[in-house]
Amino acid sequence: MDIRSLACFIAVAEDLHFRRAAERLNLTQPALSQRIRALEEQVGTALFERDRRRVSLTPAGQAFLAPARAAVASVGEAKSAALRAARGEFGRLRLGFTVIAFYGSLPDTVWRFRQRYPQVEVELQEMNSPRLERALDNGELDLGVLHPPLSTPSLVVHPLAELPMRLALPANHPLAGNEIVPLEALRDEPLLCAPRSVGPSIFDRLIGLLCAQGFSPRIALEVTPMTTLVGLVAAGAGLGFVTAGIAAIPRPGVVFRETTPPPPTLPLAAAWREPSLIPSAKRFLALVDESGR
Structure with a gap:
């Protein structure tokens, strides 16, 4: 039972007219009828009463409509969530930082990131630079703000500032x-x-x-x-x-x-494990650069 078949059922149930529903779905009427028949076979009962004058929902069709709408909406929400996560607008960001890093523009950047991307959960962890290196290398953090030079070859370093x-x-x-x-x-x-x-x-x-x-x-x-x-x-x-x-x-x-x-001066940099930043970390780093470091 695929989502496309459910969408076809919903369109016919709303229009109660196969031709209009087919036009709405950009399908031929025979193709739509075939999908509905296949869906009814999967469900195990008729969903529509059909005669030459009109189309109506059977009691089974009436009961099937609300769950079908919920299923289609759920798939749409899942797709939207996946796309937002791919753009860095949804999900989680595990951000590590040193105490020194938070005595600058970093708190403001975290606040602005949370305002701009409220559906990204930001997990903050404070630790010194050597521990941050280990946490990044072990995959426990997505992004770290620390003090180079680093001793871990697997980490990418993005310079941010030289602190007087x-x-x-x-x-x-x-x-x-x-x-x-x-x-x-x-x-x-x-x-x-x-x-x-x-x-x-x-x-x-x-x-x-x-x-x-x-x-x-x-x-x-x-x-x-x-x-x-x-x-x-x-x-x-x-x-x-x-x-x-x-x-x-x-x-x-x-x-x-x-x-x-x-x-x-004390160097300040962002670091992450190769090969690449997760999307939410890219969004955060863009905000850091936007704020003038």
Whole structure:
């Protein structure tokens, strides 16, 4: 029992006239009659009373009409859902991100995506970059926003931005009065930083820059995420570098300063597993690019 035969039955039931129904369906009348007879054989009973003057539904035909309409509508809805999913307008998007990524335009992009594509369920998962890499590679996420370089060859990287860094220091620290802090002034200061295992590239570049100033930095504590680092700065545990996005949020007892020379930037990128993005992830990435990153 195919959907086309059900559609033929519905057309005849609505018009109660084989010729008009055939014209509506762009069929010949004999072809339509043949389909109806085949359908009646499948159902096991007559659906129409026919004579030379008129066509009418049998009691079985009357009972069959509503379920037939529901079946045709259901197939139409299924087809529509499939097409919307293929266009990225329906379904699910599993989006992973780092804490740092959410201190920028990403929350606004997620909000706009949900407004534009309300039938896409967005599942958000926060984790650090190495865990994001593993989750993407294992197929647990559709798209990740993280910090390259990556160590997983199967992932495609789409650069988004270079995030500037700021020095976080206690508001009562002697260097807090400087608008721009010379890095050489950090020679004897206790530094807070993320473990190298979380971000080896930024760790190596930052430590290398400090060593280039003629001293080996004194790392007092390895800490992640950067929001926790800011809290430890407020507690007087040391100084540390955070992104400008985090520095833009006022924190009592902490000030943020530029340095000379400036610290390395932190790259931000979208990543996904080869060979291609799912449609909803393509839609999301287009919104990210549209917002100017």
